[in-house]
Amino acid sequence: MNSVSDSGAGVISPRIKQLALQGARKKRLDKGRIRLVVVMTVFFAVFTSITGRLVYMAVTGKPRAIVARSADDLPAMSRPDVVDRNGVILATDVRKPSLFAQPNRIIDANEAADLLADALPDISTSELRSKLASGKGFIWLKRGINEAEQQRVHRLGIPGIGFREENRRVYPSGRTLSHVIGHVGIENIGAAGLEKWIDADRGLIALREAGLSGERDRDNSAVELSIDLRAQHALRDELAEAMKLYAAVGASGVILDVTTGEIVALASLPDYDPNDPKDSIDLNALNRITTGTYELGSIFKAFTVAMALESGRFTMASQLDARAPLQFGSQRIGDFHGKGRVLTLPEVFIYSSNIGSAKMALALGVDHHREFMQKLGFADRLRTELPESAKPQFRRRQWKPVESATIAFGHGIAVAPLQAAAATAALMNGGYLVRPTFRKRSAEEARALAPRVLSQATSDAMRQLFRLNVEKGSGKRAEVEGFLVGGKTGTADKPGPHGYQKNKRLNSFLAAFPTDKPRYVVLVTLDEPQRTPGAGEATAGLNAAPTVGKVISRVAPLLQVAPRIERLAGSQPALALPAVR
Incomplete structure (x- = not known):
């Protein structure tokens, strides 16, 4: 009796063995499914990001984020309005597009320069070739372009060429106050007159040198003058x-x-x-x-x-x-x-x-x-x-x-x-x-x-x-x-x-x-x-x-x-x- 009992206890039932194999297989399948979902999720996120970026650039012609490497790469600084003693605007900023390039993404600098020279006849081909062949990560090609120029360049579809909106200074009264207001340079930095004084009074140059050029970085209140327009x-x-x-x-x-x-x-x-x-x-x-x-x-x-x-x-x-x-x-x-x-x-x-x-x-x-x-x-x-x-x-x-x-x-x-x-x-x-x-x-x-x-x-x-x-x-x-x-x-x-x-x-x-x-x-x-x-x-x-x-x-x-x-x-x-x- 004892021998029979000991012999029966050591035998594994075929049914139990089959169930154990099915459980191990299920675990492996579950792990595979999880991995597949993770891979597909990551792939979808990357694909969505790239697609969104391409759509954004196609619609606006602007990169979502280009890192400026120096103060010269920064967009033109924003400036406070200037008004006369009665509140009439004498100087203000407007947003206008500027053309830039990322030479390190240009496939053929010579071909790109030839195409851009046709679209922008006021810039020489040699100057464009020199800039596009520099290998830099960012360089300005033309500041403050007009709408027609922007459309011509946009239609070329050259990779590594884009637009960025900048502040451009506008003087509604034109010549009337030129010797009082003065003017700014291409970076929207004061070059003469009260515009130059404003830079010192508001500390705008120091802000720019620190890499800050936006409205949130400075005193945005208007400069009120004694002038009666x-x-x-x-x-x-x-x-x-x-x-x-x-x-x-x-x-x-x-x-x-x-x-x-x-x-x-x-x-x-x-x-x-x-x-x-x-x-x-x-x-x-x-x-x-x-x-x-x-x-x-x-x-x-x-x-x-x-x-x-x-x-x-x-x-x-x-x-x-x-x-x-x-x-x-x-x-x-x-x-x-x-x-x-x-x-x-x-x-x-x-x-x-x-x-x-x-x-x-x-x-x-x-x-x-x-x-x-x-x-x-x-x-x-x-x-x-x-x-x-x-x-x-x-x-x-x-x-x-x-x-x-x-x-x-x-x-x-x-x-x-x-x-x-x-x-x-x-x-x-x-x-x-x-x-x-x-x-x-x-x-x-x-x-x-x-x-x-x-x-x-x-x-x-x-x-x-x-x-x-x-x-x-x-x-x-x-x-x-x-x-x-x-x-x-x-x-x-x-x-x-x-x-x-x-x-x-x-x-x-x-x-x-x-x-x-x-x-x-x-x-x-x-x-x-x-x-x-x-x-x-x-x-x-x-x-x-x-x-x-x-x-x-x-x-x-x-x-x-x-x-x-x-x-x-x-x-x-x-x-x-x-x-x-």
């Missing part, structure tokens, strides 16, 4: 008309708020289109208001008279003998259409006497004169937001008497016209030298920054003299009824290689309005204006002065200066001209 258009328009009327080679002008120092308008002709700034390198297209320095002639007599009154040694009743020229060795100082008699101080101003002006300066001494000019800012470069500014030609060493005498009537010293406008604002606003700005600024902010260079009494007297010159002197043609315009003419012979040129002049008119309570200074210069038919001379009183009058008649209503008929309050006694023989 309406006044700017009027100023530029009148300058262009004056250039044509008087056949001048150039013209410039500025409108300055005497209290805040805000530059409301600034124009210089010839100018250029910042949307296509190729003409910006022309020397004739420089910003004459801030970059050029000029001997401005008789408008400097305003500063000489102010110095004399401020000294306390001269009054409105002072008299100066202008009967004979002044002689300094071989140099003779006389008057243009002189009266040949003793003049009162107001007459020296309105008759623009070189002799009388020189005598005032000499009476105060050369040191006093030089120090007063320095106090008005004429010894130093005038810094504003514009990076383009000229250093004045100012002799810091000891002046000779003859130098003081000529500087008294605007020769022997050359400054930027904006410096003269800023100094004149001090003559009109109670004596505060306010630094000009292209940003909006309140009167309180300006006053806190401005040193006082003149007394209120001297400022009051200069306002009266400015008005008197338009009423009775050389500035009559600047008169605009109801706006109490005052000002001073300047007709300066331009210096040449062999002395002053009698047939080439820089004519200026420096105005303020309204003179009972001045709000704005207006300065206009005309470079080498010609005599018009019927005019005896091409003097500032005959061309620059009427140009300023036209500017004021157009901008005064825009700047909310109301016209009025009444005379300057309390001016009659001070402005009386005693008959001196």
Whole structure:
């Protein structure tokens, strides 16, 4: 029994053996199925990704992600909008496509270059071949292409060629503000004017060097200027008309708020289109208001008279003998259409006497004169937001008497016209030298920054003299009824290689309005204006002065200066001209 039992326990049933084999086979099949599903899933994901990328590129012509290898490969940086004081857009970014290549993916560089040269005739085949054969991972072929060019290239279907949208700068007002706004280069980096200043003020260059160029990487708020585009258009328009009327080679002008120092308008002709700034390198297209320095002639007599009154040694009743020229060795100082008699101080101003002006300066001494000019800012470069500014030609060493005498009537010293406008604002606003700005600024902010260079009494007297010159002197043609315009003419012979040129002049008119309570200074210069038919001379009183009058008649209503008929309050006694023989 025991032997039988032991023998039966060692026998495996065929049925059990079959079930064990089926279980092992099932496990292997399950593992195979899992592996197959995983492989198919991975394959499907890769296939979907490639298909999606091809469809995206076919539809848009753009790669989904191309890694820039350097700052030069980055798309053009985004920039903040620039608006005028009323919120009108002066500069903004738009998105435009640019053409790039991945040379390391180009199969045949020569063939690709030939095809692209046909589609882009402004790029040479040799240049394209050089770029496409470089083997680089990324290279720009053309920045800012137009729609037609994009379509032609797209139809070629060349692998390794694509498009990327970039920021392109647009200036809706075109030439109107070119010397203020400036322009940018191909990378959308500021190259001139306020665009260059914005880069430094907002730190845009540092961001780009760090590989950041998008809107999220910087302060995106608009840059608000003090410029009024309406006044700017009027100023530029009148300058262009004056250039044509008087056949001048150039013209410039500025409108300055005497209290805040805000530059409301600034124009210089010839100018250029910042949307296509190729003409910006022309020397004739420089910003004459801030970059050029000029001997401005008789408008400097305003500063000489102010110095004399401020000294306390001269009054409105002072008299100066202008009967004979002044002689300094071989140099003779006389008057243009002189009266040949003793003049009162107001007459020296309105008759623009070189002799009388020189005598005032000499009476105060050369040191006093030089120090007063320095106090008005004429010894130093005038810094504003514009990076383009000229250093004045100012002799810091000891002046000779003859130098003081000529500087008294605007020769022997050359400054930027904006410096003269800023100094004149001090003559009109109670004596505060306010630094000009292209940003909006309140009167309180300006006053806190401005040193006082003149007394209120001297400022009051200069306002009266400015008005008197338009009423009775050389500035009559600047008169605009109801706006109490005052000002001073300047007709300066331009210096040449062999002395002053009698047939080439820089004519200026420096105005303020309204003179009972001045709000704005207006300065206009005309470079080498010609005599018009019927005019005896091409003097500032005959061309620059009427140009300023036209500017004021157009901008005064825009700047909310109301016209009025009444005379300057309390001016009659001070402005009386005693008959001196």
